Amino acid sequence: MTARRLSQGGRIDRTKPLPFTWHGTAMTGFAGDTVASALLANGVKIVGRSFKYHRARGIFGAWVEEPNGILDLEYNGAHDPNARATTVQLQAGMAARGVNARPDVDRDIYRGIDLLNRFLPAGFYYKTFFPNWHRYEPRIRAMAGLGRLRGDTDARHFENRSALADVLVVGAGPAGLAAARAASSAGLSVILADDRAEIGGSLLWNDATIDGYAGIDWAAHALVNSGVRILSRTTVFGAYDDGAFGLLECRATAPTGWAEDRLWTVRARQTILAPGAIERPLVFPHNDRPGVMLAAAALNYLRQYGVLVGDEVVVATNNDSAYATALALREAGATVTLADVRPALPDVAHAAQSVGIRVLANSVVLNTVGSGGVRLVDIGPADAASPRDATMRVPASVVATSGGFSPAVHLHSQSRGKLRWDESRAAFLPAGTVANQHFVAADTLAEAIAQGHGAGIAAATALGRTVTIAPPTTPTAPQADPIRPYWCVPIKGVRQWLDLQNDVTVKDVRLAARENYSSVEHLKRYTTLGMATDQGKTSNVNGLALLATATGQTIPQVGTTTFRPPYTPVTLGALAGMRHGALYAPWRHLPAHAEHAALNADMREYGNWWRPACYKRPGETAADAIQREAAAARRSAGLFDGSSLGKIIVDGPDAAAFLNLMYYNEVANLKPGRLRYVLLLRENGVVYDDGVVARIGPGRYQLSPSSSHTAGVLAMLEAWHQTEYPSLRVALHDVTSAWATFALSGPDSRNLLAPMTDIELTALPHMAFADGTILGIAGRIARVSFTGERSYEISVPASYGPSLWRALLQTDATPYGIESLSVLRAEKGYILIGTDTDGMTLPDDLGISGPLRAKKVDFVGKRSLTTPDALRLDRRQFVGLLPLDPHAVPHVGSHAIERTATGVRSLGWVTSACHSPALGRSIALGMIERGRALIESGGEVELFHLGKTSRAKIVSPVFYDAAGEKLHG
Amino acid sequence: MLSIPCPWCGPRDEPEFLFGGEPAVRPVPAADVTDAAWADYLYFRDNDKGPHAEIWCHAAGCGQWFVMRRDTATHAILSVRKPGEPA
């Protein structure tokens, strides 16, 4: 009553049994099986529950067209919650389960939902649950859907590859093989990609003779010594610009593990598309019962896997192809009844009748009966008006059906190729050609070989080469009788299924048409036809043909929906490749990284840099360490590794003129040996970066952008130089990694540093630098401060960084990390770009307006500072905030609010906040509307965060040493 | 994924490049420009369907900016030139 494995036949290896489990039950398959063929061979009928109605579903197809066989698969610790049973090669030890069912597919507790189907038509969820979808979504989602993630990290290994080829051939069936063979004979580099494990395509299950050999033997030898690079188990899933294609190689037997997918990007000068065709079913009442399957799939299971899908089979067709299935099943011992909707029997029927197959013309399946699978099949006239018009009831466990073939035009269509409806083949075929592409859409083996070879010649000719071999030969086959398009049985009131994965019926399409969803794109979205993971490979053409009927249009008038990549699902891990974790972006390490590690620094990621956040002592929390380090820098001296701070050299006779065009501040009048704090604006006036500019000589500057902005600043300056001011003679280069830079900061800094250098520190005022030696190493000392204390920045070649750090540590200066620096700078009201500023902040908002008034020359962003918006009086301005509760540190992001008659309005927000060791209380910085006026008037604001409010006084952002005596002293 | 002919390096894959948008002519002297004209320069682009001039930077290669004419409907690359070269 179920499918069974035959004792011989098929391309499986019976000497290699593979144990696996299905819902915990032990079963055995063979090497060469897919999970689907192994399940069928073990008599499994129900493999899943449908998405919407939880109806029992069985294996329907044999390859990528499969709508039902979506399984939860575990193997070697790897987990795939939505594995496609028909394409996964069986491995020993696999554990498979059906999805969308509890506790299992045979006893699914949700199966009763199907009784409600009358109340769940297309659009039901839209009509019923909107606009309050968010309330119902959790429970609806719990019932629907396919597999469930385990929630752990995918430990599998994925990678990306790129390749170039003269010719990419898609599909290794007879056409693709003939094409690759021809193109390679012309001396071209050829990549042949095919999604199956074995090449040959339809030759794996169809009878054929080519060049005197059995088809599959010819396939195995056609490319020997040809130099063609064969990528098997590789799906070409997407066509992109300029001959680029996306390929997913599924390495089922990868030595390092299971299903470790590899994503290829292949760019080819010429492409030959020989993807074959996908069978679509006839649509008839109760055609979703387990046991209903595609006729080609039934043949495939027999010939490839030695599985007889049933001992009593009804074949339902509208074309000649299914007769091959009927004949093969009969030869394997099955009882076969063939219902052909065509009014007269075709020539091929005589061969079927002669081996004992009952063949019925003008006949179709009017009903299937059976619990958990087909048991009885009613057959009646093709124009029946009711299931009661059945003329016979046949016992059968399988209905093998063919409604014709749809060539896989996906890649052609993705390449913007047009399609046309071919009446004689009842299929969409390419209309016209795509540049550098050749499509093979053959109907017979002889055509496939001829067209494939011809495509090889066309590709070679386009590349100026000559094919040197003759095409393969195959005996002439008898002319097939024409297909009769037949889209569903003209019976109403019984469910006839179109899209098995998304549970779309003929009635749903009619409903959509009645509700005026007459465009195929609307139909798709309203009914979800073709929107499942199989992308409607077996249902789209039937659906749009029915839409055409329901709306009184022709199929060409309805047209198809747009084909978009990917052709089949692509593993997200394969897209990411190795770009995750530590390899996502390069990590940068400070020259003295090992020294920080030796101090037990709390290393964290800032931009791409690993930097010490603070240096925790035993028993200390990070917060404690930050307070201690910040206090030490103010009390005596602190030592900070600032090596990640950017260093860009600007060289050339026009360096001063160029930088003056770039920076907000005047830099041309800067004297050699001096530094200046500067802002860099975008052309829209917004502050992009702040930093320090050092003038090294008349035509040489060094810029120090923020650590995380160095690359961006360099790119911005390059862009302006190259595109707007190419005549200015300057060169820019980033020397950040060439230097180690340490800041010694605090009242004791000068005394600690003086014995170590020949530079006269007392002669070095704030914002000046000098070159000299430090412990004998040639370097530079700059007096510049990010803490508000007297500070010296000591730079030496990066290779001396570790030893200089160790020497500076010997001075008893307290090492402090970037979080401690953040406290010190907040006490001084020094801004942190991107923290205290955002994409709307103009220089005047920060209280820096001098350059706009004083600087006469134009600079980037200048004009934007005098627009009406820039001059608005109610702009948010940078202020300090003193919480009325000195122990409470406000949350960064808290809004300052104003209560009005109609509600609450935001005046701005807190951008930085901390406990200040210098003040012994909490402080904050923020951007507040009309902030400077509030400082003058001593105003207060109400702060709001997650429903809680507090109050703060608006003050100057400089909380500590407002006169700058510590800085300059 | 376009294959972009960098005028210095030759054809390279699109991920090596940075898109800079439509080239906008900076009005000078900027101080004399009306607010409306400045806003037009900053924010308004033609976004043509069909032939379209764009600036691109071969960021992961030679680092140079160039002008590329491209058909936004077909993605066909029509021409590339270095900045300052005649169109």
Ligand SMILES: [Zn+2]
């Ligand atoms: Zn380049």
